[in-house]
Amino acid sequence: MEPTPRKPLRLWPGVVAAVLIVLLRFVVPLFVPGAGGIGLMGALAGSIIILLWWVFFSRAHWSDRVGAIAAIIVSIFVTMPFLHESIRGGFMGRMFFVICVPAFVGPALVAWAVATRRLPDGIRRALMFASMLLACAAWTLFRTDGVIGEAGSQITWRWTKTSEERLLAQADELKDLPPAPAAPPPLASTPEKVPTPVPAAAKEAAWPGFRGAERDAVVRGAHINTDWSASPPVQLWRRPIGPGWSSFAVSGDLLYTQEQRGEDEIVACYRVSTGKPVWRHSDPARFWESNGGAGPRGTPTLANGRVYAFGATGILNALDAGNGKVVWSRNVASDAERKVPMWGFTSSPLVVDDVVVVAASGTLAGYDIDTGKPRWVGPRLLGSYSSPHRATIEGVTQVLLLSGSGVTSVSPATGEVLWKHEWESGTTIVQPAVTSDGGVLINAIAMTGGVGTRRLAITHGSGGWGVNERWTSNGLKPYFNDFVVHKGHAFGFDGNILSCIDLEDGKRKWKGGRYGNGQLILLSDQDLLLVLSEEGELALVNATSDQFKEVARFKAIEGKTWNHPVLVGDVLLVRNGEEMAAFRLSSTAR
Numbered sequence: 001m002e003p004t005p006r007k008p009l010r011l012w013p014g015v016v017a018a019v020l021i022v023l024l025r026f027v028v029p030l031f032v033p034g035a036g037g038i039g040l041m042g043a044l045a046g047s048i049i050i051l052l053w054w055v056f057f058s059r060a061h062w063s064d065r066v067g068a069i070a071a072i073i074v075s076i077f078v079t080m081p082f083l084h085e086s087i088r089g090g091f092m093g094r095m096f097f098v099i100c101v102p103a104f105v106g107p108a109l110v111a112w113a114v115a116t117r118r119l120p121d122g123i124r125r126a127l128m129f130a131s132m133l134l135a136c137a138a139w140t141l142f143r144t145d146g147v148i149g150e151a152g153s154q155i156t157w158r159w160t161k162t163s164e165e166r167l168l169a170q171a172d173e174l175k176d177l178p179p180a181p182a183a184p185p186p187l188a189s190t191p192e193k194v195p196t197p198v199p200a201a202a203k204e205a206a207w208p209g210f211r212g213a214e215r216d217a218v219v220r221g222a223h224i225n226t227d228w229s230a231s232p233p234v235q236l237w238r239r240p241i242g243p244g245w246s247s248f249a250v251s252g253d254l255l256y257t258q259e260q261r262g263e264d265e266i267v268a269c270y271r272v273s274t275g276k277p278v279w280r281h282s283d284p285a286r287f288w289e290s291n292g293g294a295g296p297r298g299t300p301t302l303a304n305g306r307v308y309a310f311g312a313t314g315i316l317n318a319l320d321a322g323n324g325k326v327v328w329s330r331n332v333a334s335d336a337e338r339k340v341p342m343w344g345f346t347s348s349p350l351v352v353d354d355v356v357v358v359a360a361s362g363t364l365a366g367y368d369i370d371t372g373k374p375r376w377v378g379p380r381l382l383g384s385y386s387s388p389h390r391a392t393i394e395g396v397t398q399v400l401l402l403s404g405s406g407v408t409s410v411s412p413a414t415g416e417v418l419w420k421h422e423w424e425s426g427t428t429i430v431q432p433a434v435t436s437d438g439g440v441l442i443n444a445i446a447m448t449g450g451v452g453t454r455r456l457a458i459t460h461g462s463g464g465w466g467v468n469e470r471w472t473s474n475g476l477k478p479y480f481n482d483f484v485v486h487k488g489h490a491f492g493f494d495g496n497i498l499s500c501i502d503l504e505d506g507k508r509k510w511k512g513g514r515y516g517n518g519q520l521i522l523l524s525d526q527d528l529l530l531v532l533s534e535e536g537e538l539a540l541v542n543a544t545s546d547q548f549k550e551v552a553r554f555k556a557i558e559g560k561t562w563n564h565p566v567l568v569g570d571v572l573l574v575r576n577g578e579e580m581a582a583f584r585l586s587s588t589a590r
Contacts, residue, residue: 009060011110012434013053016106021046025103040099047102050110058113067125071132072105079136084143084158086290096144096153096290101136110134126579146293148516148534148560163559163578164294167240168262176329184565205251206568209301210348215389215431217484217521219530219567224523225586226540228552233538233572233583237275238557242266243577244295245346247564249302251280251321254278255573256307257580260286260295267300267309267319272571275582279324287312288345292562293577297346298387299564301356304369308351310358314346318356318372334434335374336360341383346429352399352412357388362403364388366415376415381405383427385480391434394460400440402428407442407456409465419458419465425451429480433490435503441490443478452477453490455506473506476501484522485528489545491529493524498531500545512548513541519564532556532565532574557581 004415026044055065080088080097087097112131116124145154145162161169211217225231242259249256260266264282271278288294300309306327307319313332319326333340338360347359355375356367362381366373382404389400390412398409398418406423410416425444433441440458444451452474459466476483476492476499481531483492488503496516500509516534522543523530528551529541536557561576572583 007059009113010053010058011114011117012291013057014050014110014113014368017046017049017053018110021050021103021107038518039245040448043103043106044099047106049140050106056107060113061121061340064125064128068109068128068132071074071129071345072109072136075105075129075133075136076101078133079140082137082140082437084140086145087139088142089290097139100153101139105132108132114195125362135147144290145293145559151456160358163240164243166261167242170240179583205249205302207248207250207566208303208386209249209350210299211431211482211521211564212249212566214434215350215387217482218486219521219523219565221525222523222567222570223588224528225588226528226551228540231586233403233554233556233585236273236571238579238581239275241575241580242295243293245292245297245562245577246295246575247299247502248566248573248575249307250302250566250573251302252402254321256302256309257575258296258298258300258309258311262286265296265311265313265315265318267307267324269307269321269324272568272573272582274446281309281317281319281324281326283311283315283317285311285313287340287349289343292343295577297344297385299348301349301351303351308349308356310345310347310349312346312495313340314338314345314351314360316356316372322565330367330372330374332360332365336365336377337364338363338380340387341385343385346385346387347476348387350390350399352390352397355411355412357399359384359386359388359401361385363403364399364401364408364410364415366412372376375413378410378415379408381408384426385427385429389432391432391440393434393438393440393458396460397421400432402430402432402442404428406444407432407440410516419467421456421467421469423454430478430482432481435485439503440532441483441485441503443476445477453483453501453506455503471506473501473508475501475506475508475511481517481519482564484520484543486522486524486527486543487545489543491543492520493518496534498529498541498548500548502545509511510548513539513550515539517562519562521565521567523567530565530567530572532561532563534561536561537577538565538572538574556583 021043041564108131118210143158238269242261244259246258255272263286265285267281268280296312299309300307305321307321310316316330316332341361347486350357354369362384364378366376384403386402392573399412404427409418423444440456443453453476454472457468466511478492481493498513499511518533520529520531527543531539537553538556540552556574559578561578563575566573570585
């Protein structure tokens with residue numbers, strides 16, 4: 001009796017799924033901005049369909065079905081040691097590989113099944129393993145420079161130089177600057193408190209640090225020309241810079257920022273007028289992770305003639321603002337007993353009276369402003385990438401910190417908890433906001449992209465502090481793009497689209513304009529938002545509640561841009577992890 005002929009492979013479901021993967025993952029993102037996340041999810045869905053088809057509906061011999069899965073698993077483990085560090089290094093890099101490799105392996109399995117269906121079994125199975133190994137090994141040719149937009153990946157050839165490598169390869173003015181005196185060991189004994197004389201000109205900074213004097217990203221008194229077609233921003237200078245997501249602090253003709261240069265983490269001072277370097281301070285420290293890349297995440301703070309800068313690995317420096325000389329240095333990670341979190345320490349220092357406050361992930365710590373001696377360490381909260389935020393509520397100065405635990409308020413002098421509101425979520429990144437009547441706006445995020453914004457009513461009486469939720473809205477879901485408050489409304493990013501909500505009830509008024517994971521500042525006198533998009537474009541958008549309206553747009557810098565812009569007088573400063581530039585904005589008569 002002759003054996004029953006084997007039914008031919010049922011190929012069409014796999015072919016359809018493979019074509020969809022190629023279209024969604026590789027073709028659509030080329031033509032549709034912000035479609036990277038959709039393509040990634042589509043590729044994952046298509047890969048699952050291919051797996052289900054192959055195991056249950058392909059009609060392949062069971063030895064082939066099991067063998068293909070085994071070949072995929074073996075190929076992944078064989079390939080892993082040869083991948084670029086950006087893909088195999090750290091949790092996020094490995095996750096990137098595991099999520100992205102199905103977009104290669106799934107179509108490769110289908111192509112193998114189609115091409116070898118009439119070949120002898122031995123040859124077919126040898127080619128099966130070779131195909132799976134080749135699909136995985138293809139990733140050894142690439143590296144990722146991080147993520148952009150809605151989970152889109154910056155994939156490039158492995159051997160191309162990064163912007164940092166190109167910068168280090170060229171002659172740079174920073175190399176010719178005499179370095180500031182080295183810091184004492186971070187955990188060395190601190191000197192006795194000796195107040196340092198402060199030059200009168202250094203006492204007031206035009207933009208003293210992260211998001212301005214109040215950390216609210218509000219520019220008051222600015223009156224710029226909004227007709228950029230007739231009077232576009234005029235470039236004053238442009239220069240390459242080391243990677244990092246720092247913004248600027250500005251005093252007079254000096255700006256301060258943080259960057260990475262090889263194995264050194266740098267606090268640098270440049271001229272606002274020319275972009276020429278003035279001084280640099282270096283620490284032998286480097287932070288890197290695959291999503292955001294290398295470099296410090298915080299922004300320097302100016303106070304009393306000093307620069308206070310917090311690095312991504314936990315080094316807190318107090319430097320002379322004029323020459324970069326080290327006044328004192330501490331290791332906050334050690335003081336607060338916190339490990340460096342996944343995306344590094346991102347807190348910008350906050351100066352309140354005679355205390356410097358920083359957030360080591362979910363733990364606040366206060367230091368004596370003159371000596372760096374630890375004053376207090378606050379309670380240990382869930383993770384946070386937000387910065388300490390000064391607020392005056394019911395006449396009491398306090399420091400707020402958003403964390404995965406919710407929001408906590410402490411006394412800046414002692415670190416004592418004044419009040420807290422629990423709202424557990426994923427790790428928080430943005431700043432809280434205080435409304436004109438003393439309310440507090442906070443947000444919570446989830447790994448899926450955001451839970452929303454909540455308004456709290458804060459009271460203080462003989463019985464202590466009271467905290468009540470007024471409303472919770474999903475109309476504004478910022479991730480790491482800070483929002484602003486203006487005339488009874490909050491303006492910010494809902495995902496990567498601008499949104500406006502009413503502070504009275506949290507209802508959305510409008511949503512529009514795609515700027516990626518950009519940042520913004522508010523020109524309150526003109527009811528304008530100045531948006532710096534993730535692609536380095538500047539846009540002016542009306543900060544009004546009636547409708548979304550973009551009134552101007554201008555290309556400013558190249559490269560992924562997550563840094564906050566700064567406007568001082570008529571000079572706009574922008575930067576990212578590759579370059580920084582200054583523009584003069586024409587003014588209008590008041």
